[in-house]
Amino acid sequence: MQNRDKQTGDQQISEFSDQPIWTPAPERIQASRLTALQRWLADNRGLEFDNYDALWRWSIEDAEGFWAALWEYYDIQATTPYARVLADDHMPGARWFEGAELNFVEQVFRHRDLATPAIVYDSEVCGKGEISWAELERQVAAFAATLRMLGVGKGDRVCAYLPNVPHTVVGFLATASLGAIWSIAAPEMGVSNIVNRFSQIQPKILITCDGYRNRGKTFDKRQESMQLIDALPSVETVVWTPLLAPDAQAPAGCNALTWTSAITGDATLEPTPLPFDQPLWILYSSGTTGLPKAIVQGHGGILLNMLLSLDIHCDLNPGERYFWISSTGWMVWNLQISGLLTGSTICLYDGNVAGPGPEADWYHLWRFVAENRISFFGGGAAFFATCLKHRLDPARHFDLSALKSLGATGSPLAPDAYRWIYNQVNPDIWLCSASGGTDIAGTFLNGTPALPVYVGEMQCRTLGASVYAFDDDGQPVYDSVGELVCTRPLPSMPLYFWGDEGNQRYMESYFDTFTSRDGNKLWRHGDWLKLIPRRESTTAIIYGRSDSTINRQGIRMGTAEIYAAVEAVPEVVDSLVVDLEYLGREPHLALFVCLQQGLTLDSALIERIKDAIRQNASARMVPDALLQVPEVPRNLTGKKLEVPIKKLLLGHPVEKVVSRDTLANPHAIDWFIDFATSRTG
Numbered sequence: 214m215q216n217r218d219k220q221t222g223d224q225q226i227s228e229f230s231d232q233p234i235w236t237p238a239p240e241r242i243q244a245s246r247l248t249a250l251q252r253w254l255a256d257n258r259g260l261e262f263d264n265y266d267a268l269w270r271w272s273i274e275d276a277e278g279f280w281a282a283l284w285e286y287y288d289i290q291a292t293t294p295y296a297r298v299l300a301d302d303h304m305p306g307a308r309w310f311e312g313a314e315l316n317f318v319e320q321v322f323r324h325r326d327l328a329t330p331a332i333v334y335d336s337e338v339c340g341k342g343e344i345s346w347a348e349l350e351r352q353v354a355a356f357a358a359t360l361r362m363l364g365v366g367k368g369d370r371v372c373a374y375l376p377n378v379p380h381t382v383v384g385f386l387a388t389a390s391l392g393a394i395w396s397i398a399a400p401e402m403g404v405s406n407i408v409n410r411f412s413q414i415q416p417k418i419l420i421t422c423d424g425y426r427n428r429g430k431t432f433d434k435r436q437e438s439m440q441l442i443d444a445l446p447s448v449e450t451v452v453w454t455p456l457l458a459p460d461a462q463a464p465a466g467c468n469a470l471t472w473t474s475a476i477t478g479d480a481t482l483e484p485t486p487l488p489f490d491q492p493l494w495i496l497y498s499s500g501t502t503g504l505p506k507a508i509v510q511g512h513g514g515i516l517l518n519m520l521l522s523l524d525i526h527c528d529l530n531p532g533e534r535y536f537w538i539s540s541t542g543w544m545v546w547n548l549q550i551s552g553l554l555t556g557s558t559i560c561l562y563d564g565n566v567a568g569p570g571p572e573a574d575w576y577h578l579w580r581f582v583a584e585n586r587i588s589f590f591g592g593g594a595a596f597f598a599t600c601l602k603h604r605l606d607p608a609r610h611f612d613l614s615a616l617k618s619l620g621a622t623g624s625p626l627a628p629d630a631y632r633w634i635y636n637q638v639n640p641d642i643w644l645c646s647a648s649g650g651t652d653i654a655g656t657f658l659n660g661t662p663a664l665p666v667y668v669g670e671m672q673c674r675t676l677g678a679s680v681y682a683f684d685d686d687g688q689p690v691y692d693s694v695g696e697l698v699c700t701r702p703l704p705s706m707p708l709y710f711w712g713d714e715g716n717q718r719y720m721e722s723y724f725d726t727f728t729s730r731d732g733n734k735l736w737r738h739g740d741w742l743k744l745i746p747r748r749e750s751t752t753a754i755i756y757g758r759s760d761s762t763i764n765r766q767g768i769r770m771g772t773a774e775i776y777a778a779v780e781a782v783p784e785v786v787d788s789l790v791v792d793l794e795y796l797g798r799e800p801h802l803a804l805f806v807c808l809q810q811g812l813t814l815d816s817a818l819i820e821r822i823k824d825a826i827r828q829n830a831s832a833r834m835v836p837d838a839l840l841q842v843p844e845v846p847r848n849l850t851g852k853k854l855e856v857p858i859k860k861l862l863l864g865h866p867v868e869k870v871v872s873r874d875t876l877a878n879p880h881a882i883d884w885f886i887d888f889a890t891s892r893t894g
């Protein structure tokens with residue numbers, strides 16, 4: 214028996230008798246990108262490891278050595294060298310690779326001479342096609358020149374209101390090449406939702422479109438585009454992208470140029486050298502109060518994180534075809550386009566996952582995978598659960614011989630979905646189930662084809678990610694569900710939240726619960742996690758969200774925007790929403806509303822509330838159940854009891870989740886206790 218971890222005590226490896234559902238063949242292990250890294254470490258650093266956990270322990274205990282090794286391994290192109298890998302390891306505020314200057318886009322186009330296409334796309338609005346590396350570089354260079362002509366430079370914000378089409382990739386790369394900061398919203402989101410995001414960061418340029426298509430239906434977004442322009446006075450120029458009709462005119466009354474003119478002409482792509490921590494993009498994560506958190510992440514941190522995630526953990530090779538189901542409103546879109554860093558061909562799908570026809574065709578994306586010879590296919594766990602529910606048999610209908618890896622993320626992948634994949638897709642496929650989030654634009658838990666796959670479990674902790682499950686006393690636990698905690702910084706953690714004075718919201722979001730023995734703040738992610746020691750590695754199971762964040766179809770959202778939409782309905786006095794996602798149970802979003810005195814929640818009001826959510830928040834936020842309550846319980850500071858009510862409805866005893874002494878209206882909890890009793894028995 215050997216010591217598991219110096220930092221967390223004497224937890225030891227234990228043996229398990231259950232068998233993996235998939236074990237890699239020796240040749241698959243030898244061909245893996247993880248094995249390639251291990252060979253390099255042996256040859257260039259004199260480091261050899263007995264198993265994956267030994268490599269993982271080195272990656273967190275010698276963080277400077279690990280990230281310096283990755284820098285050299287990937288031959289990161291920097292115009293000036295770094296002074297030190299990690300100058301300060303406190304969270305938040307860790308300082309990585311100070312002195313180094315680089316550009317995310319420089320690394321992307323080091324692969325521009327590959328014979329394979331850079332992008333393959335299939336879009337309900339743009340049709341099907343391919344874009345070569347040379348053409349992608351030409352368009353990016355031309356658009357970057359246009360932005361430069363418009364006065365865009367380092368630190369300026371460029372926002373996009375676009376679906377998952379090639380234009381969006383070009384816009385991002387051109388923006389990043391100049392050192393400007395990218396931010397995007399999907400056109401299916403409500404306008405007020407988008408304004409809440411973009412107004413915080415005051416964009417100089419807005420790239421917008423006339424609409425999109427989904428399931429064969431046209432969604433005209435010209436009016437919404439105009440509303441966005443009117444709501445963002447900082448916008449100096451609009452880049453008008455007509456997707457529905459090539460000759461559609463830009464909105465009147467604004468300084469606009471067309472997408473075609475913006476990418477016309479020949480220019481040389483010259484990415485601007487930038488500090489390692491220069492902001493690359495802004496992602497958003499909502500909370501229970503206030504505007505969505507504008508999460509700023511940097512060029513260097515995202516570059517290293519994506520190379521590690523996609524090369525080592527996703528096992529991508531140059532020229533392979535890489536596809537995730539995603540909209541531009543999900544962080545997975547950022548993961549998808551970052552496949553360019555490895556020289557892989559990124560495959561974009563824009564449309565309904567069940568096909569463009571009026572009747573649902575759940576084989577549609579499997580057909581896309583087969584026809585395009587995709588080697589890595591990733592989707593939200595909900596997609597694979599739906600395939601299981603509809604009893605699909607993809608292997609019987611399609612040639613999936615090019616498909617060697619499946620990825621799943623966004624929410625817990627149930628054991629039955631694992632079995633369906635190995636029975637109905639391919640018994641020899643590698644399933645990479647991963648978990649992380651928008652907050653780090655990456656993963657805490659991941660996989661590798663050099664390790665076996667166990668039903669319901671993620672194969673390993675991500676290299677460099679010091680991840681543990683903590684109990685309520687702040688102690689690490691194994692074989693028991695606890696809070697997912699990261700005890701050391703990662704390069705891709707947020708630099709800051711935009712407009713967050715004194716880092717107050719940043720601290721409250723992740724660092725308000727756990728502290729190390731030496732007084733340092735520890736990252737609490739908001740997931741329930743179980744770690745399982747095994748011979749090859751420590752595997753992991755995510756059970757769901759431990760906080761109040763909503764997880765719908767793999768996309769995480771805060772509750773504040775739901776409340777804003779619901780409580781704008783005149784009949785609604787107050788509301789409470791809880792997401793009852795938990796591994797092994799059907800996802801269930803419950804909305805409780807308190808109405809004006811004398812009113813009753815009838816079917817007409819239910820539909821008006823749902824429609825308000827669709828229009829002002831997102832269709833993904835429409836609840837599974839709507840119930841009327843006499844009062845919403847709040848604590849003494851007035852905060853809604855989201856997490857305690859969630860735990861109560863998941864079966865936790867009331868004395869374990871809330872004390873009446875801490876409530877402003879203790880009687881309000883009684884309705885929920887009775888409801889929980891009737892729901893759980």
